[in-house]
Amino acid sequence: MRRIPLLRRVWLAALFAGGLLANSALLASGLQVAPVSLSLLATQNADGLWLSNTGDTPVHAQVRVYHWTQEGGEEKLTPSRGLLTSPPMLEIKPGDKQLIRVIRVGAPPNGDGAVEDAYRLAIDELPIDAQGKKGLQFVLHYSVPVFVQPAGMVATSPTLDWSLQREGKHVVLQVANRGTGHAQIAGLGFVNRAGQRIQINDGLFGYVLPGATMRWPLKQPATDFTGGGTMEARINGAQATQAVSLADRAH
Incomplete structure (x- = not known):
């Protein structure tokens, strides 16, 4: 492999x-x-x-x-x-x-x-x-x-679950795909509850294939995500938002 x-x-x-x-x-x-x-x-x-x-x-x-x-x-x-x-x-x-x-x-x-x-x-x-x-x-x-694409399906689409997990002083973004098609994530940003935007990535961020869960460590400190907010991204070229909150990772 x-x-x-x-x-x-x-x-x-x-x-x-x-x-x-x-x-x-x-x-x-x-x-x-x-x-x-x-x-x-x-x-x-x-x-x-x-x-x-x-x-x-x-x-x-x-x-x-x-x-x-x-x-x-x-x-x-x-x-x-x-x-x-x-x-x-x-x-x-x-x-x-x-x-x-x-x-x-x-x-x-x-x-x-x-x-x-x-x-x-x-x-x-x-x-x-x-x-x-x-x-x-x-x-x-x-x-x-x-x-x-699978047989008998007109079109595939992703269904995503987003979460932010604290690991020490930093944060890991986790995205799970429960849908039938891939998700291409690009132009990723985070808007906190005060309306301040943190740009995480300008271009292509990554893919999540159907049935998979991907985890990405973020460079920004955990304090940037305290209080939660909204993730914004282009998913397969279409703008999308998802409310998220910061949680400590279970051990």
Whole structure:
């Protein structure tokens, strides 16, 4: 199993080592992915996404599929053949683009209590010979969520239970999803009873899959949440609010 980031990221582990940022040229990649997520209806066997190269050198990439679950508040990925991608390895010339087909294998989720299934496509740029050029090479990693809707359901939706739990001087936000579909949480903020807003996160905060419970430690001190208030966030793009109070975590 493998943990996965919930946002596209650039691997820069060695970028600042030894002051290289100031002393070396950077070889930037032009790999782009669109769209940033896919949702397959139960009646839909395949969909696709585009990989494009906006740079001036060829891009080599590979695509792998993982079944995505959340257990014990952790993201977990397991290699899976529930979805197949074609092609799994590719080269894209400068200015070109390549369609990646995402194909569902087998039946969609079905039966009593069936909920949306979730996968992640790990799209990794592969390092290539920089043709004698000096400098560091960016290597991009994209993580694209793919959701498969259950049979017989027109649309899935999340049903969320929010809570704030005190742990020492800090707070953990816990969100449980009792619904049939995922919740993408973004633009998270807290408004206390005096009307003061505390911005927790501007962009994507995280996902909660159906049947899962996720917990996130917050950077803000517990005193910011004393007295309770209202959590505000965009859930799957729609603005939502939820009254919450601060509780000590039971041991």
